[in-house]
Amino acid sequence: xxxxxxxxxxxxxxxxxxxxxxxxxxxxxxxxxxxxxxxxxxxxxxxxxxxxxxxxxxxxxxxxxxxxxxxxxxxxxxxxxxxxxxxxxxxxxxxxxxxxxxxxxxxxxxxxxxxxxxxxxxxxxxxxxxxxxxxxxxxxxxxxxxxxxxxxxxxxxxxxxxxxxxxxxxxxxxxxxxxxxxxxxxxxxxxxxxxxxxxxxxxxxxxxxxxxxxxxxxxxxxxxxxxxxxxxxxxxxxxxxxxxxxxxxxxxxxxxxxxxxxxxxxxxx
Ligand SMILES: [Zn+2]
Numbered sequence: 196x197x198x199x200x201x202x203x204x205x206x207x208x209x210x211x212x213x214x215x216x217x218x219x220x221x222x223x224x225x226x227x228x229x230x231x232x233x234x235x236x237x238x239x240x241x242x243x244x245x246x247x248x249x250x251x252x253x254x255x256x257x258x259x260x261x262x263x264x265x266x267x268x269x270x271x272x273x274x275x276x277x278x279x280x281x282x283x284x285x286x287x288x289x290x291x292x293x294x295x296x297x298x299x300x301x302x303x304x305x306x307x308x309x310x311x312x313x314x315x316x317x318x319x320x321x322x323x324x325x326x327x328x329x330x331x332x333x334x335x336x337x338x339x340x341x342x343x344x345x346x347x348x349x350x351x352x353x354x355x356x357x358x359x360x361x362x363x364x365x366x367x368x369x370x371x372x373x374x375x376x377x378x379x380x381x382x383x384x385x386x387x388x389x390x391x392x393x394x395x396x397x398x399x400x401x402x403x404x405x406x407x408x409x410x411x412x413x414x415x416x417x418x419x420x421x422x423x424x425x426x427x428x429x430x431x432x433x434x435x436x437x438x439x440x441x442x443x444x445x446x447x448x449x450x451x452x453x454x455x456x457x458x459x460x461x462x463x464x
Contacts, residue, residue, distance in 0.1 A: 197456060198383035200238050202346060204231050205379060209348030212325035216283045224280040225451075227323045228260060231349070232454055242459065244438045246430075247452040248445060258451035259305060261316060263431050264382075266458045270393045271427045272400075273316035275309035277301065277354070280323040281368060288322060291357060291366040302357045303414055308449060309354070310416040314428050317400050318354035321378065322371065331372055336403075339384045350375040353404035355411075376403050392458040397423050431455060 208227055215222045236243045262274040279288040293301040309318035324347050326332065335342035352374045360370055380399060387398035406418045433443045435455055 201379040205348035206345045209325045209345040224278040228278045244455040246434045261453045263455045275316040278321045286368045292361045315419040346377045349378040355407040
């Protein structure tokens with residue numbers, strides 16, 4: 196089950212960062228993202244399609260992933276995700292409020308790439324986390340599984356939260372903590388209603404990831420009524436058809452890779 200995979204990857208991520216902390220070896224977010232994507236694919240080879248795009252730009256600070264979930268009724272929900280890892284010493288997410296040479300904030304760019312008119316995707320940050328601070332991460336937000344500290348290893352929050360934190364340049368775990376959701380909930384938890392996994396995910400998103408209409412408007416963007424679509428982008432369809440096709444291109448220089456997960460009818464009960 197994809198749920199178990201997500202849970203296990205959170206535990207692994209927490210554990211690996213703990214190891215890295217104990218010997219003062221700072222790991223990078225790209226490392227976790229790549230290994231986590233590999234693991235999801237390895238565990239669900241028939242349901243997962245992936246494509247990694249070669250990095251166009253040297254020295255760019257991180258790049259986005261897109262996750263697309265679909266069911267056999269051709270309903271899709273897409274995510275645009277930027278990953279950040281905790282700094283072992285400062286417990287900050289460095290470069291959270293990164294600004295390009297052209298003064299565009301990375302977060303605003305993520306929002307722009309996510310909230311496109313034709314196929315809006317949910318704009319999220321994924322944080323790779325571990326802390327020994329017992330005062331943090333004490334408020335468990337999952338109603339399905341009992342509190343497990345290590346399940347915060349991979350946690351999600353809305354990009355609009357990051358944008359809001361920018362006004363004070365807050366980038367510490369303690370600042371983000373109130374907004375974090377363990378990532379397994381996205382694919383595990385059904386407490387928000389819905390008749391199939393795509394609806395479950397959509398309802399979970401609506402209840403847990405703040406979408407700021409005003410902030411979106413300031414960027415000239417709109418929040419869609421729903422993120423569920425039957426009409427994903429062409430490159431996603433191409434990857435689904437044949438992930439080994441070397442002729443799938445995107446002019447999106449911020450897109451590092453795409454992962455597509457198909458829920459089969461058994462999961463769709
Ligand atoms: Zn949950």
